[in-house]
Amino acid sequence: MSNLLLLLIVLPVAAGTACYFLRSGSLRTAIVTVTGAILAVASLGLLQQGAFAFQPGSFLGIGWGSIVTVLDFALLFVVLYFGFKLQNLLIKLFTVAQIALLGFFELFMVEHGAGGPALVADNLSLIMVLVISIVGSLICIFGLPYMKEHEAHLKLKKSRQPQFFLYLVLFLGAMNGLVLANNILWLYFFFEVTTFCSFMLIGHDKTDVAVRNATRALWMNSLGGLAFLVGMVWAYAQTGTLDVSAMLAAGPATGGLLVAVGFLCLAGFVKAAQLPFQSWLLGAMVAPTPVSALLHSSTMVKAGVYIVLRFAPMFRGTFVSDGIALCGAFTFLACAALAIGQSNGKKILAYSTVSNLGLIIACAGLNTPLALSAAILLIIFHAISKSLLFLCVGTIEQAIGSRDIEDMRGLFKTMPRTAAIAIVGILTMLLPPFGVLLCKWMAIEAASGHLFVVVMMALGSALTVLYWARWAGLLMGGHKIGGPSERQPLFTSFPLKLLCLGAMVFGFLAPLIYSELLAPLMSSAAMTVDNGIIATATGGFAIYPLFLLIGVASLFALNRAMRSRDVREVAPYVGGANVTDEGAFNGPMDTVVPYSASNYYLGEFFGEARLTLGANIAAVGLIVLMMGGAL
């Protein structure tokens, strides 16, 4: 037990430090790969052991609790240093407030004996550990060839990869700590570490825009940290315990404690980049792609939704719960709309992430067993599909030098492998019988009783279809299926293929995941699972039969597409004789007329400039509504 925990939390710290000091590229490759493999195996081992509570002993004679406290203050002072270095008033303000409040709390309020076991895992934590350790490790491995190429492109004199991988690998350890922590002080510490790691990673390229966006990420997340700290102190004042599971066991909160939970959820909102805090995550896309992939899929933003889900039993049945559902559903809708106005591939992915996180938070707010199951399943499926898509965009960007989806038109012709994987990734985000859609189905069924939530989900779901379908469609094209293939380095193709497989297969495992891992978490059964046929109180999803039918049908369709004989491929109809095979036709007076078409981005409805301000104001209003419900 303690060994596995040591591996999951401390090994990434050690490996990251080793990456920093041993500056050789091949050593780094070995360290990151081996660490990734060990993390993946250890997370499976932890799952095998099931739920547990664990109190670590001491390290060199000093209790781990004191070490965490010291590191906590050290980290806050480092953040404060960056606040002065960047001359950002907000960072300074929020950090000083945190130092003062934490100091007061540690010196005058808290009794450290009241901590309970420092690390506790239930099935939710175990699932999170799996997602972090497996998906996160794959992204780190993908980062190895990517960063080499990235730096070759930048023509750096001195490689900055050691620092990059220090924070990248460290991030995984911090996330594992966060989801396993039971002492709320520990939770807060790991929460702050993820903030700091993401700040360092976003600013990694040190360009003006990178520094600017990293600064914004830091001040917003410092605000989130402050909200967390306020919630933590307030909760301690009410309950007199630092033990999260003890707080949860006490049942739905009332009065002052509910306000504390409201603050904790607010911290989760900031971390999950919910409206109006989405700008830090959108800005984060300036970082190298592995960072975006990590922040968007398995770490950071998932820490935010984890916090909200973790404290869900405490606000069950209160108005805060309804408020959270409204906030989440609104973010789901607004960000799906904002994604339509974008042609920048990474930005579409970013808005889609925020939108999906909104759906998860809406489910947490609905707070029924069905909704909570949907939320946890969505965390898994979204992590897999979204990391896959980010890695695809990264690979494409390095090949074609652009992340604009207009430039990816007919990409299948030149990059058949990556394009096909990207198309599969997109389809797993939106079509049955894949996991994300299963969750959307569960969410809508769970929300049917809430007028506003279900309307926003219906609209958001339709908007989602639009931006995904058009992207997948334009990746297709090109001429030959089964033409010359494209070369990918092993460490690029391995994560891509594994994630692609995972994205396709995991929907199939959903009934199993539910009955083995989620059902024990729920107060009452969300649904019955019988031979892969899910039946809820209100409907049913025959997953296995559907998978089988759709699988056979897709194979048949693929077979027709690839094997059909006597198919003649011709140039498209353009109202005149085609000149070359694509792109121009013979117009009047025998002149060559080029043609092109691009997507509708519907700027007049869904433009960023048009929607953002209004959406942010509405979101602030909803958050006020939610917090007001606690009073």
Place this chain on the structure above:
Amino acid sequence: MQGLIFAIIAVVFAPVAGGLLAGLDRRVTAWMQSRQGPPIMQAIYDAAKLFGKEKLVVNRWQILCAWVYLIAAAMSVGLFFAQADLLIIFFVQAAGAVFLVMGALSARSPYSQIGAQRELIQILTYEPMLILVFVSMYLVVGSFNVSDILAYESPLIAKLPLMFIVLGYALTIKLRKSPFDFSTSHHGHQELVKGVLTEYSGPFLALIEVAHWYETVLILGVTALFWATSWYWMLLLLVCVYFAELLIDNTMARMTWRWMLRYVWGIGLALSFINFIWLYAR
């Protein structure tokens, strides 16, 4: 088991019914325009002829997309008659619609590209309306399963009169009738040629035609749920609805997609809210 048998029967006979309905559609339209019109079987003859044509494509993705569109449409009809969950049926149908668009986008023709974009906006317009119709049925019946909705003792239209109008909008868009027929139309001589269908030809166009018949049957099936307590009234309701569609088709001019999105979302959401509030107030 009974559900499976129903599903198989439906998958076999739906295209025939859809094809005949398409023929009838043309006859009644011709009658409205004081023409003779083609034989009732014409739509089926056309499809049969297309199946015999040369297989011309811009790229092979189109073959994949046409097949998936057909299979998804057939599967959604099968699921409907097997009395499954309405939302699942809808999502399977939507998968087919997405593939139709992707196939059109895979060809670099401006006509099919713009047709595909418009088709997406049509999907964007009707999808939330359909989901809200299903949710309203759930609010009355307490289940999304077609079997439970059929077992409900009184006609739904009495409790969901406004949602029936909302469904009417979705129906008009899905049947590609004016004023909502701008991704493609029945005639190949408009400004977008055949829009989203331009680059599908021969046997693959025939697949799409058959898929469209399936979709017609599906959406009429959803309409029928509104008066499922008596065969007589159900049939009458369907005849009236389809006739109303033809009337609308023949009297309305095509509008723009901006108008459609604003108008249908505006009216549709307003009607849904009012009808939902009635249900809550009950």
